Amino acid sequence: MNRQRYFLFISIFIIAFSHSILCNGKIEALRSQIQNEKNPKVRLEKYFELIDKLIDLGEPDILLTTEIAYKLADSLKSPHLLAKALYYRGIVWRIWSDANKSLEYSFAALKIFEELGDRRQYAETIRTIAETFRSLNFLDLATQNAIKAEDIFLKLNDTAGLAQTYNRLAAIMFEKFHHIYEGTALKLQIFRTYDPANRTPEIFFNTISKDKQIKMAYDSLVKYIDLAYHYAKFSGSPALFVNTSQIESALLISIGNRKQAIELLNKALEVVKKEDFKMYLPLIYTSLAAAYADEKDFARALEYSQIATEISEKANILIFKAISALSFFKIYSLIGDYKTANEYLNKYQDYRIQHTSNQVDARIQVVEYQNNLTRKEQELQSSKQITTVIVVSFILILSIIVVSMVALARRNKEISKLNNILIENNIIVQEQRDNLEIPNVEKDKFFSIVAHDLKNPVGSFRMTTSMLSESFEQFSKEEAKEMIDMLKESSDSLFSLLENLLEWSRSQRGKINFIPVETNFKQLVEMTCFVVKHQAAFKNISLNCEVPENYKIVLDPNLITTVVRNLLSNAIKFTPDGGSITVGIKDETDEHVTFFVSDTGVGIPQENIEKLFRIDTQVSTLGTNQEKGTGLGLILCKEFINLHGGDIWAESQIGEGTTFYIKIPKNITPVVTSEDIIV
Secondary structure: OOHHHHHHHHHHHHHHHHOOOOOOOOHHHHHHHHHHOOOHHHHHHHHHHHHHHHHHHOOOOHHHHHHHHHHHHHHHOOHHHHHHHHHHHHHHHHHOOOHHHHHHHHHHHHHHHHHHOOHHHHHHHHHHHHHHHHHOOOHHHHHHHHHHHHHHHHHHOOHHHHHHHHHHHHHHHHHHHHHHHHHHHHHOOOOOOOOHHHOOHHHHHHHHOOOHHHHHHHHHHHHHHHHHHHHHHHOOOHHHHHHHHHHHHHHHHHOOOHHHHHHHHHHHHHHHHHHOOHHHHHHHHHHHHHHHHHOOOHHHHHHHHHHHHHHHHHHOOHHHHHHHHHHHHHHHHHHOOHHHHHHHHHHHHHHHHHHHHHHHHHHHHHHHHHHHHHHHHHHHHHHHHHHHHHHHHHHHHHHHHHHOHHHHHHHHHHHHHHHHHHHHHHHHHHHHHHHHHHHHHHHHHHHHHHHHHHHHHHHHHHHHHHHHHHHHHHOOHHHHHHHHHHHHHHHHHHHHHHHHHHHHHHHHOOOOOOOOEEEEHHHHHHHHHHHHHHHHHHOOOEEEEOOOOOOEEEEOHHHHHHHHHHHHHHHHHOOOOOOEEEEEEEEEOOOEEEEEEEEOOOOOOHHHHOOOOOOOOOOOOOOOOOOOOOOOHHHHHHHHHHHOOOEEEEEEEOOOEEEEEEEEEOOOOOOOOHHHHOO
C-alpha cells in the first residue's frame, strides 16, 4: 500500500464512518426501558433510539435489534412506523455489507413515505439511498439521489437536512474528484513517484488549468464543502462542522497542502474537545497522524496514532482499533522498522477477522430469530389445524351417520385418489433424488481438488515461516528477501483461492444478486486493467483496451468486473515476458454482443479446453514464471456469465496464445434505471 493510497483509505473511511457519530449512548438504560415498556408503540420508538446509538458504536447485535424492531412495526399495522423500520433496515444492512438488501428496504420505505406524503422522511430516505450507492462506488447515482434530497429539503426550508445532505454531497464529490485527479495525473505522468514532495498546490492548480474535467470536479467539491459549513453553522451543528473539516482536510492533503490540512484538523479537534464528541477523537487523531506522516514528521505521527489507539482501546470499538493499527503499520513502514510494522499489520488483520466474525455472528442471530418466529407460527398454525381437524372429523362422523353408505363410498374414493397422488409424488421425489446424486458426486470431486489446492500454499507458507523462525540469522539479506517473496506468493495464492471459493459458494447458495445497469464497458475494462497493471508490469506485459469510447452494455458491473479480472489475471500468468493482452469487442448483433480477452501466451492443449469450466476436473498449471493457480476462477466466470444468460468459451493455439469469448444478450432489462431511482 503506497503512501497516497494509504491516506486515501484513511480519508474515505473517516468520511464514510464519521457522519453517523453523534453520541456514545446510554445503551443499557435504553435496553432496560424497552424491556419494561408495555405500550408497543412507545417500545418501538425506544427501539429506533437504540438503533441510532448502536449505529454510532458499530455494535454487532444491531442487526438482530433492527429485525426485532421491524417485526414489531409490522405487527402494529402502522404504515408510518413500518416505513421508519424499513428506513433503519436500509441503513443497518448497508453498514453490515449487504448493499442489495439495503436498497431493497430503502426503496420499500421510500414508497410508503411517498404514499403518506411525508416529504421530510422521504428526503432522508433518498439521502440514505445515495449513501448506499456511494458505498457501491456508483457515484453518479449517488450524486443524483443526493441532489434530489437537496431539492426537497430546500422546499421544506429544512436547514438540518440541508446540512447533512451537503456534507454527503461533499463526501461523494471527494471520491469523484480523487478518482479523476489520480487518473489524469497518472496519464500525464505528473507524479513520477509517490513522494509527498511531488504533490504541491502549484502542481495541482497547473494540472486543473489543463483539464476541465478535474476543474469541474474540484469546483463542485469546494462548493459543497462551503455549503456544508454554512448550513452546519446555520443549523447549529458542530458535529457536521467537524465532519466537513475532515473532508476538506482530505482534499487539502490530496492537492499537497498538508500544513493547512493540519491547521484545519487542529481546529476540528478543539471543537471535538469543547463539545465532548468523544467518538470523533480516534478519527481526528488518526487523520492528524496520516498528515504528519506525509510531512515526514514521524514523531508526531506516532504520538497521535498512540493517542488514537488508547482512546479506541478504552471505547472498545473494533473498527477504531483496526484503523489505529493500520496507521501504526504505515508509519513504521515509512520509518523502515519493518518488524514493528509487521506486528501492527498482524493486529490489523486480527481486527478485520474479528469484525468479519462479528458480521457472521450477527447474521446467524438474525437467521435464528427468523427461524424461531417461523417455528412459532408453524406451531400456531398446527394448533389451528388440529382444531379444524377435530371439528371436521365430528362433522364427518355426523355426515356418515346421516348419509351412511353414500358418504362412506365417496370418502373411500377420495382416499384412493389421494393415494394415487402420493404414489405419483413419491415417484417425482425419487427422480429428483437420482438427479441430485450426479452433481453431488461432481461437488465431492471439486471439494477434493480445493482441499489439495489449499494444502499446497498453506504447506509452503508453514514450511517457509518455520525455516525463517528457526534459521533466520543464518540467511543473508538476499536469501531472506527470497523467503519473504515465497511467503507473499503463498499468501497471494491462498487469498485468491479463498476469494474465488467464497464467491462460488455464494453463487451456489443463491446469495449473488444480479443487478444489471447500463454500464460504460470501456470504463469498466480500463478500471479493471488498472487493478492488475502492476502484475502485468512485473512481466513487462502490455494491456490493451480496444473497446470503443462510451460503449454502453446492460450488465451487472460487479459480476463482469470479476469475470474480466479473472481472465486478465490468467492471461498475465500464462503470457511470457514482453507479451501483450487485449480486451475488445468481437462482434455485435441485435441479439447479443461478444467481447474477448486475448493473450500471446503459451496456449492451452485442445484436450483441456473442454475441462476449463467443469468443477469435477482440475486444469491448473504453473504460469510462465511458475505462478500457481487455483483453477476456480474460470468456474466462477462461468457462473456469473450464466446469471446474464450468456455464454463463455475459449479458443487456443499452442505457442500462439489463447482467446476467451464472452457473449452477453442485449435484451437484459436494467434493474436500476433513472426512472426507478430518481423519483
